[in-house]
Amino acid sequence: MLFRVLLLFMLNCLLFSTIASAEVPLTAAFIRDHQLWIKTGDQEYQLTKGRFFHSPKWSHDGRFIAYVDGNMKEKSNLFIYDRKEKENYKPYVTIETTDFKWSPISNQLAYTSGGVLNVTKFKDGRPHGFENVSLGVSAFEWFPNGKEFIVSSQANLLPTGWGPVQIFRIPKDANLDNKKMMPFYTIDTKIPDLFAIYVDYFKWSYDGKWVSFIAVPTASWAMDSNTLGVLSKQGTQFQTVGKMLSYEDWVKWSPSANQLAYISGEGRFFVENKNTTIKDMPVSNQQKEYTPKGYVDLDLEWFSSSKIIVARAKENKDWEEGPVPTMFTSLYMIDIKNKDQNQITFPTNREIDEDPQVIGSYLTWIRKRDEESKGNVWVKEGLNGTDHIWIRNVDSAPVFFSNN
Template sequence: MVIRTIIVVLLISLNFSMVASAEAPLKAAFIRNHQLWLKEGDIERQLTVGRNVSYPKWSYDGRFIAYLDGDEKPYLYIYDLKKKENYQPYIVETRNFKWSPVSNQLAYTDDGVLNVTKTKNGQPKGFDNVSLGVSDFEWFPNGKDFIVSSQANLLPTGWQPVHLFKVPVDANLDTSKIKPFYTIQTNPNDLFAIDAVAFKWSSDGNWLSFLAIPTASWSMDSNTLCVLSSVGGDFQVIGKMLEKGDWIKWAPTKNQLAYISGEGRFYVDNKNTTVTDIPTVSEKKVYTPKGYVDLDLDWLSPEEVIVARAKENKEWKLGAVPTMFTSLYVINLKSNEQTQITHPKKNEMDDAPQVVGHKITWYRNTEKHNKGEVWVKESKNGVERLWIKSVDSPATFLTSRK
């Protein structure tokens, strides 16, 4: 009987150990002193020297990290983790590049031309032209097509509509392969926009969210969040918000959209976490309490959202814009229970929450914004711990693909 009990205990312990170790260690690209670094588990490695790195992005399978080098003229580079080398897929200046959701193919825009990389010896290298007249784009979930926006033209009679197109990856500038997807009819007194940006697909690929952008000065204060069905038949206006693509997040398992609503370019007030079902069949629900602002968010679970929250500052009118000292809160969408889960020190702030598997990560920095740190909690009730010191900006985590 004693032996049987010992065996049972050992089996339970082994099973627990296997479950605990099933989740891979955190893996993130980050920038320190303008250079690209990699951290996996507890091991850090510097990947570049003498560069000015920004916007690292992981490839589909995690073999490659694309990034920009330069400030005024940012050029596209790729780091190959397998061959441990930096290279240029082609000498191109760009600010807009995105990996395919199904392969190690990289798409980017260059002066309104959409291009995709070829493959040479297993690496993305060289390019094919896809389409002209492109403002912004996103891959379709199948990796075979793009949704593409084209900025409206100003005529003597006013602004033209904003056009969206469905463009196959192999279009090669053949306009006969490019099909109109949806036309956004605009009106200065209703939905006024001259462009569409920040495309994001729902988890099942049936809906596409994006921001309809008005002219430059206006867009600093107010943009229109819209959704469109994957076949281009159902278009809905959701609400007003700033031009912040990171403030729009689809739920992980259902067609529900969380975003930070509110107009006004300053973060001192009127920034509210809002959640709505798509298609919108009920009223949107606002979760930010009065007297507070939410300035970033991510989904923790199908019923919980993490937000970076600070007290509003309506008293500010002139002078330097005040720093908003945010902490992370978890909102339960069913019960409306809201719990603070991080406690930065005075003059520190926690923002850029990212959920990676079951872990919660965020960026902690100070009022001076010189350097920050990446922190981690194993769960919302876990103990926070410092994971990466002295970083220039939030880390970019490698997340599992479906």
């Protein structure tokens, strides 16, 4: 009898292990110990050694990964990894940048360096060399057509105060030609309703009809409050959406509708007043908050057109001074149609679930312990699948490549 019990126990353990370690059909670039890695399915590959690498980004077709080398105290030099040739290389002798983006339609890379927007040329089918596009650029994003950029320029400080923030539409082949720099929209500062000296984090809606961005004021003010804005693709309709902190991942367009989800609320500390909010476009002033009283949402991701995943914790209004308390977030699902909300991950004591990402039918997130900088990447298929660790000991959330 004892033998049968032990055999049954071993078979159950084997079955559970097989399920928990089932291959995940995903491909991700990630940073571990400051080095660039790739994981495809259940295979990991280290791509760099030495130095301090970060911020990987996939090219349009997944052949290339751009990343930068250098910590916060050093200059950030641009590198590219070629998956076909299995080689790291520099697209030019020296490119110093922290803001670089791949074209949505090709393997062309754009970046800013010293306020100059540039695009890479090609050599033997690889990004190599560069051409100047525009001067005076503070932030940029490709238009969905891959032929133009939306570009912002920082406001000037005048004797009468800060001037307006200018937004331009510029073809990628502008080559510093002033005649090709087309004014797109001008944001006039209006204290306290809308005060900004630059805008950043351009994001296009799923159909390319709207672009969102965060309007950022002076540094001390920006720590507590920034303005989320939305502009039509023709540059004719502009709306301020709400106040929020300047976190790029706190703004996400629906995958199939002109709905913008963001985490609203002022105040630099995460202990209160951080609410998941949805804005319908182009209906003016139609917004709804989904965070229940007594809680804060500190990250979000669309799972589908009707479901949103948020990283949620109990608020802490009792804290007033001293070390800022850790907010122990778990993932929750919000159904915006029937208003149901359910907890879907259950970290143990002193653990934090954060950085939710949805790739196809899979949900991934980072789980780490309090006061630890590294974490593990967890994954589950759908909202009801079995969750398990997919990548261990990552420095930050992975960046996934998807053919969609």
